[in-house]
Amino acid sequence: xxxxxxxxxxxxxxxxxxxxxxxxxxxxxxxxxxxxxxxxxxxxxxxxxxxxxxxxxxxxxxxxxxxxxxxxxxxxxxxxxxxxxxxxxxxxxxxxxxxxxxxxxxxxxxxxxxxxxxxxxxxxxxxxxxxxxxxxxxxxxxxxxxxxxxxxxxxxxxxxxxxxxxxxxxxxxxxxxxxxxxxxxxxxxxxxxxxxxxxxxxxxxxxxxxxxxxxxxxxxxxxxxxxxxxxxxxxxxxxxxxxxxxxxxxxxxxxxxxxxxxx
Numbered sequence: 223x224x225x226x227x228x229x230x231x232x233x234x235x236x237x238x239x240x241x242x243x244x245x246x247x248x249x250x251x252x253x254x255x256x257x258x259x260x261x262x263x264x265x266x267x268x269x270x271x272x273x274x275x276x277x278x279x280x281x282x283x284x285x286x287x288x289x290x291x292x293x294x295x296x297x298x299x300x301x302x303x304x305x306x307x308x309x310x311x312x313x314x315x316x317x318x319x320x321x322x323x324x325x326x327x328x329x330x331x332x333x334x335x336x337x338x339x340x341x342x343x344x345x346x347x348x349x350x351x352x353x354x355x356x357x358x359x360x361x362x363x364x365x366x367x368x369x370x371x372x373x374x375x376x377x378x379x380x381x382x383x384x385x386x387x388x389x390x391x392x393x394x395x396x397x398x399x400x401x402x403x404x405x406x407x408x409x410x411x412x413x414x415x416x417x418x419x420x421x422x423x424x425x426x427x428x429x430x431x432x433x434x435x436x437x438x439x440x441x442x443x444x445x446x447x448x449x450x451x452x453x454x455x456x457x458x459x460x461x462x463x464x465x466x467x468x469x470x471x472x473x474x475x476x477x478x479x480x481x482x483x484x485x
Contacts (some may be wrong), residue, residue: 223252224364226350229414229423230372231284231431234338236331241440243326245342246427248419248466249350249364254318262418265313273302280414281421283307283428288446300448304455310425311462321423321463322349322471323430323479327438330483339372343379344387345480349471351404356470363406369420370411377408426463430479432456438481 226249232240250258269275274296286293286303298306314321324342331338347366354362368376383402414420432443436453443451460467460477471478 224249224350224354224362225252225255225419226364226366227417227419227423228343228346228366228368228372228376228409229420229427230339230342231424231427234326234342236334236336236338237328238338241328242431242434242438243328243338243342244427244431244434245324245326245339245346246423246430247322247346247350248314248319248423248426249322250317250319258317258319259418261313261317262422265309266418269306269309273298273306275306281310281425283310283425287448287451288444290446300450304448304450307425307429308459308462310422311429311459314422314426315463315465317466319466320353320468321426321466322346322353322468323427323477324349325430325434325479325481327434327440327481327483329438329440330485332483339375340379341482343376344383345482347380347383347402347405348387349468349480351402353468353470354404363404365406366409367412367417367420368409369414373409373411380405380409429456429459429463430477433460433477434479434481437475437479 226247228245228247230243230245232243234243266277270277275298279292287307289303324345326338326342350364354364366376366380384405385401387401412420433456436456464477467478469478472480475481
């Protein structure tokens with residue numbers, strides 16, 4: 223049994239307020255949950271001791287990097303905020319988890335009614351199922367836990383792809399039908415404030431967002447982003463995350479980031 227935690231970067235509107243939408247999934251065997259949780263607890267204590275980052279303060283990587291509330295009152299320097307994200311990458315890479323990131327490139331969308339979240343979740347679930355079938359016991363199953371704000375839309379998608387699901391063919395034009403078989407239950411809601419795993423999936427999805435912006439030549443980073451966060455730094459973060467990434471999720475990206483629509 224696997225547990226998959228989901229979080230996103232960007233918004234799922236078209237055109238929306240962001241040029242991209244990235245949906246991240248961090249999944250693990252239930253037997254690894256306690257060990258992973260203990261490592262994160264120890265890490266949060268480390269952040270408190272080294273940077274003054276409160277143990278109970280929720281991690282939102284974008285707001286942290288931009289020094290927005292609730293982080294500004296703690297007076298954490300630009301260098302330390304960038305260092306915290308780097309240490310988060312190292313922590314995530316040390317966990318017994320796998321990660322899939324799906325990026326929707328809005329500049330490639332040709333229809334105003336393109337279902338951004340639906341597409342991203344469909345591609346993500348397909349990759350997790352493929353991973354379970356290829357590397358693990360095909361009898362394995364997984365369940366989804368996500369922030370409550372997305373549960374309704376995600377439930378509609380997961381119910382549909384268990385009834386009917388078409389996958390684009392790699393070898394010919396068109397697609398073939400293959401319903402999702404390994405997913406159990408509807409997505410279950412959990413407040414991100416109460417879930418370290420959702421919070422660290424937020425870190426992953428936001429780094430993947432910056433990486434996808436670089437890879438696809440999207441608009442520049444926000445003006446309030448620390449100067450140290452440049453293309454080299456983002457690539458460094460991706461390299462540090464690499465041990466946990468499901469590289470086979472995409473055959474065209476070195477870090478396995480799935481990007482749609484295709485150019």
